[in-house]
Amino acid sequence: MKDIQIKDHKITSKIKLSDLPSKLDLEADKDTTEDALRKVRRQLGKLQDTMYAHGKYSVLVCLQGMDTSGKDSLIREVFKDFNARGVEVMSFKVPTELELKHDYLWRHYIKLPARGKFGVHNRTHYENVLVTRVHPEYILGEKLPFVKSIDDVNEAFWDKRFEQINNFEKHLTDNGTLVFKFFMNLSKDEQRNRLLRRLDKQEKNWKFSAGDLKERKLWDKYMDCYQDAINRTSTDYAPWYNIPADDKPTARLAVAQILYDTLKQYTDIKEPDLDDKTKANLHLYREQLNNE
Structure with missing residues (x-):
């Protein structure tokens, strides 16, 4: 089985989305791939326990991708061995009335x-330069004082928004948040297959929406927006990773392995030492418990 290398997925220069692979051949069957995932997710779970005790990072x-790219099942499988107290999953939908009253x-x-x-954010702050860029009329719902009409949602508007996003992520990383941005790179053909499965399998019908087909017709526009967003915001402090998503097991393993291999480089992440007084009296505490 081929190793997953961070450098093969990390985006460090300008890219053309059409040049990035949507399939990852690890020269392994499904069972082998799933065994590898089980191993690395256990390692991730243990590392998170240490991070919880360490308490500094x-x-x-961030998971972004077109509909059916496998975000939900990836979250379920990659974070399965985490202590429930150590991971929080958020799925961002259409902004609520309250949310639209804020920036x-x-x-x-x-x-x-x-x-x-x-x-774990399933869809992220990047929706605000992806969906809203494909549908700029959505910006009017934000009721921004300087946006009077759709004509004000111009290139200068998007330049400013990308600048704000980069500043937001820099602020996070400067204050101890490690940011991972995964683009679930699904091919248009594979999306078609997955949408058909939603129609063909009764237990999957509930996942289907006619709106998925409307958005699919805008595929090329979405790809242009993804490419621009990735090129403008893949930074040293908050890089993007291309995750070939046509095969779900390999996509899950790639995300888990990148997370683990990157985090284990932080050698300062370790359980805190006991204070000297507690250390010196461990035998007394043990004796007290044994004599109960």
């Missing part, structure tokens, strides 16, 4: 993970 995992980053900021925890 938080981890923000577009507010609802994401208030759901950030505390120190020692993982936060």
